[in-house]
Amino acid sequence: MVSNNPASRAERAAELLRRELSDVLQRRAKDPRLNDVVVTRVQMSSDLRVAKVWLSVYPPEEIPEVKKALEKAKGFLRREVAGRMDLRRAPELRFEFDRGAEYAVRMEQLLRAVPKAPTEPKETPWQTTDEEGFFLLDERDEEE
Secondary structure, X not given: OOOOOHHXXXXXXXXHHHHHHHHHHHHHOXXXXXXXXXXXEEEEOOOOOEEEEEEEOOOHHHHHHHHHHHHHHHXXXXXXXXXXXOOOOOOXXXXXXXXXXXXXXXXXXXXXXXXXXXXXXXXXXXXXXXXXXXXXXXXXXXXX
């Protein structure tokens, strides 16, 4: 049974648009700046006239060039998607950049910069170990 709920209709259209736009960017776009762009999410308005499209670009330094390429290809992308989706009107495409991958890379860099914890316990100045790693007692340990 198919729901007539506008929200579910918009969700289905958004998922279809995500798949079709991904395919167009990877296979049909002639501008090489667009070939490695990943469509991470799409949100459609309830009337299906506007689509907010989140894209992931790596490395993030390429975002300004990708923006230029998207503006140039926006009409082509809209026509291609409209022909594949069987909608009365092609949705207006509004592009946003998903910073999730950039954030993950930055977190990894920060984690690698943290000094590693020692694998063996540090000795206190008055505690020493023998050849096998056992702590030797001195007078201070016996007082406790």
